[in-house]
Amino acid sequence: MEDICIDLKDIKKSYTRTVLSAVNLHIDNNSYIAITGKSGSGKSTLMNILGLVEHFDEGTYIFNDTEINKKKDFSNFRLNSIGFIFQSFNLIPTLTCMENILLPTLYTDKESSILEPLVSLLDIKPLLDTTINVLSGGEKQRVAIARALILNPQLIIADEPTGNLDEENKNIVLNLLDHEHRKGRAVVVITHDMEVAKRSSLIYELKDGVLCEKA
Amino acid sequence: MVFCVRKHRKSSHAFLMVKKNIKSYLLLSVTIIMSFSFLLGFFVFIDSEIYNKHKITFSISPKVVVLIGPTDIKSNLNETNNNFNLLIHQLEKMDDTDFYMFYEKQFQLNHYQSGNLIINSNVYYIPNNTQGFYENHDGSGFISTRYLKGSKVIESSNQAIIDENLYNLLRAQGKNTDESVKITIPVAEENGGTVLKEFQVVGVVSAFAGYYTANDSRSLDSHIFLSQDLIKNTDSDIKQSRILVFSDRVSEVVSICDILNIEYFYPPYMIQRQALSEIQNQVFIKGITSIILFFLLAINLYSSFKNALNDRKFEIGVKRAIGAGKKDIVYQFFIEGMIVMVSSIIVSAIIILNLSLIYKLIQRVAFGVQWTIYLSSYSVIMFLFSAFFLSVSFSLIFAFQSTQIEIVKHLKQE
Numbered sequence A: 001m002e003d004i005c006i007d008l009k010d011i012k013k014s015y016t017r018t019v020l021s022a023v024n025l026h027i028d029n030n031s032y033i034a035i036t037g038k039s040g041s042g043k044s045t046l047m048n049i050l051g052l053v054e055h056f057d058e059g060t061y062i063f064n065d066t067e068i069n070k071k072k073d074f075s076n077f078r079l080n081s082i083g084f085i086f087q088s089f090n091l092i093p094t095l096t097c098m099e100n101i102l103l104p105t106l107y108t109d110k111e112s113s114i115l116e117p118l119v120s121l122l123d124i125k126p127l128l129d130t131t132i133n134v135l136s137g138g139e140k141q142r143v144a145i146a147r148a149l150i151l152n153p154q155l156i157i158a159d160e161p162t163g164n165l166d167e168e169n170k171n172i173v174l175n176l177l178d179h180e181h182r183k184g185r186a187v188v189v190i191t192h193d194m195e196v197a198k199r200s201s202l203i204y205e206l207k208d209g210v211l212c213e214k215a
Numbered sequence B: 001m002v003f004c005v006r007k008h009r010k011s012s013h014a015f016l017m018v019k020k021n022i023k024s025y026l027l028l029s030v031t032i033i034m035s036f037s038f039l040l041g042f043f044v045f046i047d048s049e050i051y052n053k054h055k056i057t058f059s060i061s062p063k064v065v066v067l068i069g070p071t072d073i074k075s076n077l078n079e080t081n082n083n084f085n086l087l088i089h090q091l092e093k094m095d096d097t098d099f100y101m102f103y104e105k106q107f108q109l110n111h112y113q114s115g116n117l118i119i120n121s122n123v124y125y126i127p128n129n130t131q132g133f134y135e136n137h138d139g140s141g142f143i144s145t146r147y148l149k150g151s152k153v154i155e156s157s158n159q160a161i162i163d164e165n166l167y168n169l170l171r172a173q174g175k176n177t178d179e180s181v182k183i184t185i186p187v188a189e190e191n192g193g194t195v196l197k198e199f200q201v202v203g204v205v206s207a208f209a210g211y212y213t214a215n216d217s218r219s220l221d222s223h224i225f226l227s228q229d230l231i232k233n234t235d236s237d238i239k240q241s242r243i244l245v246f247s248d249r250v251s252e253v254v255s256i257c258d259i260l261n262i263e264y265f266y267p268p269y270m271i272q273r274q275a276l277s278e279i280q281n282q283v284f285i286k287g288i289t290s291i292i293l294f295f296l297l298a299i300n301l302y303s304s305f306k307n308a309l310n311d312r313k314f315e316i317g318v319k320r321a322i323g324a325g326k327k328d329i330v331y332q333f334f335i336e337g338m339i340v341m342v343s344s345i346i347v348s349a350i351i352i353l354n355l356s357l358i359y360k361l362i363q364r365v366a367f368g369v370q371w372t373i374y375l376s377s378y379s380v381i382m383f384l385f386s387a388f389f390l391s392v393s394f395s396l397i398f399a400f401q402s403t404q405i406e407i408v409k410h411l412k413q414e
């Protein structure tokens, strides 16, 4: 397992108004970070930047010794190093659960051997041949998690991963994240739920465009 | 293992995505099919029209040429016409060359006349057991004999081959049964007179000419082939002789004739060459039209593909977000574009083939015309080029447009 080392320094991002003014964040293999904050405070924006799907305006972002810039695509980092569980799932509605989960394997020669345990752990085995369209929110959430983890990423970004889940499934997902952390994966989780946040080793609050550590 | 995680082949994923987006692709296909059907239909129609116009010209073997033989056939060839002698000597020496002389005579079959119908006959005296006959037709081209039934050769001096109009007339007059049709023709005698002689009709050929009406009387131009054995030196009506040459080296034969000052009918291979150049001239018009069609097609396809892409922006955003590179997306959409284009083009070809067959049937049933479906190699190349070029370029444009998508913009935001 390769080491991961991420440094965000004074990251700034504005739309019509400034959402992130100066975000500093360090992530490595030991990180299990929770980020809270009010709705609209920019948590998802920060995760999109961290997950290399959105550009930032100012600041520096070092991903494993590589400086992230606008010019390059960095799709190989997204594919091989980052597992992104989106707040809105971002599953392809016309494909089945199985096809969605295996989507990342299309773009790599790596073989994934964890489909079966992942599927049984997340309790989505009966759903595999179902089209995404007909799934409930919680089911979609679990499929999205399976897809994010299928290639064994070093960094797991989870944007409200338990928002749609009942108590039982929430525990399954949280145990899964704990397990990933123990395996040496960096985990960043966004949540409003203090129960979720407490599992992490470090809690930040995103407020007025900056991250503040919470006791 | 129940879930054996294999690396899905990207191409099969592209097929899957076509299947999943079949509705939007069907709409796109309709546009493509209409466009390509129009292009191909245009080619087939133009080519077939030209082809059918020149069909007779091309039905004649390019190996044949008819030379105008000596006019004075009553005297001995060897003595009177040294040039023909030389020619025949040359022809005998040439490989892959056959030739024979035949003679032509015209008269009216008065004894068959009924009512105001006049039967004019062209009689050709051909050697026994020779096959193949060509007539110069109004000087504009050649007509080759089409054998309709019976024997293709005359074996003895009491046999005749006649054209279908005459054959039908004889049968309609009722004196003949189907098995044995006989015809009575005046022939020359040694003493200079003529006598009516009965011939067994052994074969029927297609008619070169037919019925026409002039000055209140109807005429039939007919053709009869008889054995050369019947020719008598005393037959003063025979004025024309011809030499029919079959050769792989027709142009050589023609140049020998030019040197020896022997006349010949404009050879079929030259007529065919003329027709070909006429067809080539149409290539220009066809070229311009196809370029215009090509651009209309291109504009049409561009907007269609753009529409198809709009439905797919979310999918592209997601795939890019989970790590698909631009190349992966280009590849997928290139394959998808090719699948749609190629299958639509095949469907267009099938549609046009069927429409042509229907048109052919209508021509035959309604107008009795034998209309041949024809597509020149030029058109095939043009069509394949357009199909290939448009498929590849639009698949590529489609594919590259697919990468112009800003990932986060098209992900679902809650």
Ligand SMILES: Nc1ncnc2c1ncn2[C@@H]1O[C@H](COP(=O)(O)OP(=O)(O)OP(=O)(O)O)[C@@H](O)[C@H]1O
Pocket: A015, A016, A019, A037, A038, A039, A040, A041, A042, A043, A044, A045, A046, A087
């Ligand atoms: N593409 C965009 N264009 C313009 N404004 C945007 C865009 N994306 C996000 N924003 C704005 O940036 C702010 C932060 O949005 P973001 O989604 O990061 O909030 P959040 O903290 O994730 O909220 P929630 O807890 O509701 O998910 C919001 O005010 C949002 O309207």
Ligand SMILES: [Mg+2]
Pocket: A043, A044, A045, A087, A159
């Ligand atoms: Mg959010």
